[in-house]
Amino acid sequence: MARRKVKAPVEPPSLVDYADPEPSAFASMLGGLIEANVRARPEKERDFEVLVARVGIFVTDIHEGVTLDFKGGRLVVHNGLRQRRTLTIRADAETVMSLSNLKIGLLGLPVYYDSVGRGVAGKLLRGKLKIDGLLPNVITLNMVTRIFSVQ
Numbered sequence: 001m002a003r004r005k006v007k008a009p010v011e012p013p014s015l016v017d018y019a020d021p022e023p024s025a026f027a028s029m030l031g032g033l034i035e036a037n038v039r040a041r042p043e044k045e046r047d048f049e050v051l052v053a054r055v056g057i058f059v060t061d062i063h064e065g066v067t068l069d070f071k072g073g074r075l076v077v078h079n080g081l082r083q084r085r086t087l088t089i090r091a092d093a094e095t096v097m098s099l100s101n102l103k104i105g106l107l108g109l110p111v112y113y114d115s116v117g118r119g120v121a122g123k124l125l126r127g128k129l130k131i132d133g134l135l136p137n138v139i140t141l142n143m144v145t146r147i148f149s150v151q
Contacts, residue, residue, distance in 0.1 A: 015039070015048070019069075019078040026059065027066045031077040033100060034068070034147055043108070047143045049073045055144055056081040056088035059096055070144075086140055088132040095120065095129050103151045110145050 015038055016031040023031070038048045051070040058065035058081060067082040068075060081088065089096070098120050103111040112121045123129040134141060 012039075015073070016075045016077060019076050023077060024064060024066070024079045026062075026064050027077045027079050030057070030066055030068065031075065033150070034075060037147060037150060044147050047108075047146050048075075051140070051143050051147065053086040053137070053140045053144070054082065054084060055140075056085040057096060058088065058090045059093050060090060061092040068144075086133055087137050087144070088130075090130040090132070091123065091128060095123050098123075099145065100148050100150050102145060102149050104146050104149055108146055109142060110149070 014035065016035045018027060018031060020027070034048075038044045048070070050072060052072050053070050055068045055070065056065060057068065065081040067078040067080065067085065069078065069082070089099070091099075098116055101116045102120060103114060103117065105111040110120075111117045120129065124131070131141065
């Protein structure tokens with residue numbers, strides 16, 4: 001008993017790194033949300049493992065942006081918008097948070113026929129939600145939405 005080795009629980013390695021020594025509150029919140037989602041759901045982990053894209057999110061009412069640099073199983077979060085983004089999402093804080101509440105339906109596509117989905121689609125149509133790079137990157141946007149959604 002006295003010489004028995006005790007194994008300490010091993011923490012899994014972090015999926016998210018922060019490029020800046022002091023990540024903004026918004027960057028920390030998004031990184032933590034994505035890591036929790038990926039760890040909680042195997043279908044999100046599959047998307048996270050294959051996603052290679054640089055996604056900017058700019059919150060218009062607080063004038064703050066972050067860049068999510070997905071690197072196939074790793075995520076590096078940058079304060080501010082970095083160059084060479086695949087997609088850039090621009091919206092107010094409420095809309096950005098609504099994106100995390102989109103339900104994912106058949107074939108892994110976001111559900112736009114419930115109240116949250118209709119609200120997001122309406123803001124996109126009215127220009128209150130702008131997604132630069134949307135048309136050539138619909139598949140990437142769907143993967144990011146699946147990873148980002150808490151549903």
